[in-house]
Amino acid sequence: MLIKRFEDAQSYDAPNHWGVHGLRLQGFEEGGPTNQWVAFSQFLPGGGAGPDSTSFEKVYVVLDGEMTIEWDGRTEVLRAMDSCTIPPGQERRIENKSNHVCKMLVVMPYPPEK
Incomplete structure (x- = not known):
């Protein structure tokens, strides 16, 4: 079991993101998860x-505030405790x-791995 404290979370820069501060909560460390990692992102107004899109699936969970997501000509607003699964290859934009x-x-x- 690996317990990580929020104050020990490391920041990272995500490509093609702006106005956001990302923290790695779990992943990429000894004893951590073996098949996924978890990030906490704080998006400024x-x-x-x-x-963009990725070759792998992602899950977004809005904890507080709201996020507009656009894909395939559609637009939805995710609010606190709303979530979405983004399949591999799905182009989307969030703001x-x-x-x-x-x-x-x-x-x-x-x-x-390369």
């Missing part, structure tokens, strides 16, 4: 990501269009 910080968990598999 106007912050977002994309448009915090509110005036409040959006706090979100992101769960994704480790990147493929």
